[in-house]
Amino acid sequence: MTEKEKCTLCPRNCSVDRNQNAGYCGELSTVRVTRAAPHFWEEPCISGNLGSGTVFFSGCNLRCVFCQNKSISLSKFGKEADIDSLAQLFIDLSKTGVHNINLVTPSHFTSQIAKAIEKAKLLGLDLPFVWNSSGYEKANALKSLDGLIDVYLPDFKYKSPYLSKRYSNAADYFDVATEAVDEMLKQVGKAVFKDGLMKKGVIVRHLVLPGCAEDSKAILRHLAKRYGDRIYISIMNQYTPIDHDLPDSLSRRTTEEEYISVLDYASMLGIRKGFIQEGDTAKESFIPAFDYTGLENLK
Ligand code: SF4
Numbered sequence: 001m002t003e004k005e006k007c008t009l010c011p012r013n014c015s016v017d018r019n020q021n022a023g024y025c026g027e028l029s030t031v032r033v034t035r036a037a038p039h040f041w042e043e044p045c046i047s048g049n050l051g052s053g054t055v056f057f058s059g060c061n062l063r064c065v066f067c068q069n070k071s072i073s074l075s076k077f078g079k080e081a082d083i084d085s086l087a088q089l090f091i092d093l094s095k096t097g098v099h100n101i102n103l104v105t106p107s108h109f110t111s112q113i114a115k116a117i118e119k120a121k122l123l124g125l126d127l128p129f130v131w132n133s134s135g136y137e138k139a140n141a142l143k144s145l146d147g148l149i150d151v152y153l154p155d156f157k158y159k160s161p162y163l164s165k166r167y168s169n170a171a172d173y174f175d176v177a178t179e180a181v182d183e184m185l186k187q188v189g190k191a192v193f194k195d196g197l198m199k200k201g202v203i204v205r206h207l208v209l210p211g212c213a214e215d216s217k218a219i220l221r222h223l224a225k226r227y228g229d230r231i232y233i234s235i236m237n238q239y240t241p242i243d244h245d246l247p248d249s250l251s252r253r254t255t256e257e258e259y260i261s262v263l264d265y266a267s268m269l270g271i272r273k274g275f276i277q278e279g280d281t282a283k284e285s286f287i288p289a290f291d292y293t294g295l296e297n298l299k
Helices: 083-094 107-124 138-146 162-168 171-190 215-229 256-268
Strands: 031-039 054-057 079-081 103-104 130-132 193-196 199-205 232-236 272-275
Touching: 031 083, 031 107, 031 171, 054 083, 079 083, 083 107, 107 138, 138 171, 162 171, 171 199, 171 215, 199 215, 215 232, 215 256, 232 256
Parallel strands: 054 103, 103 130, 199 232, 232 272
Antiparallel strands: 031 054, 031 079, 193 199
16 A cells, blocks of 8 residues: 555544545545535625535544534445536536535545536636635645635634543644644635625634533634634534433533623633624524435436
8 A cells, every 4th residue: 555545634644545445534535425505504704695505525534422414424425426526516506606615524535625626616616615624634634725715614623632532532633723724824814805705714613512611712712812813703502412322511502601601701802803693593403404405416
């Protein structure tokens, strides 16, 4: 096996030949997708009025115990797409009128997706591409996306190695995600908007987990100190315990008190560029149906 065939794309460093075996992400080298359709529940500058063109990929290299999309993150299904058909999928999706092409959980297919974006652009696709990731990805891998991705939309899940190990089996999450966001910001710079839509920039998402408000505050301190107003921060409260086998600490929703205490802290830190969630957002109905919508042209 050559070095090239040993996958070390992400921090899991599985060193498997993905032509033969799946690694921690659960996926072989051929891209698999589960849904391609307009989505209206992203931040307003991403969804706009016409929706964000989400493409959901099978598998995930992080696999949080509380994942809201387990049916796809655990690689239970997906339709295969080679580079040409993935590029065509982006083009077909653009024809529905969406504002951008939003690549959801793409990190374990970085090189294939980069080639498909290049191809789609050559064929005339002229929409912004959004990289919607867990943040658990190598800065080096992200370098191959320089000039191809317009908006980075990474999660920033944990400060505490204890929590990141316990809930995502990734004690190094904080350092990895910090280097990833550094690289993202280096590539796209400060945000650019047109008609209320983000055309370029970084939005870091943070989901407040039950019992973890102090960790949320530590993350906000870190983001504010390191990036100031060069990034947007989206503070989310939509955590939903949808599994029966979750640890006790994750078996309830985040309380309003917890969420407000984090928002107050963000305000105290002077964070003004960002998004919050209002109302009853913690509902399973915000989780789209992974029923191959938009994939009719794939085998
Ligand atoms: S992309 Fe998948 S196979 Fe490659 S190192 Fe990461 S988890 Fe392992």
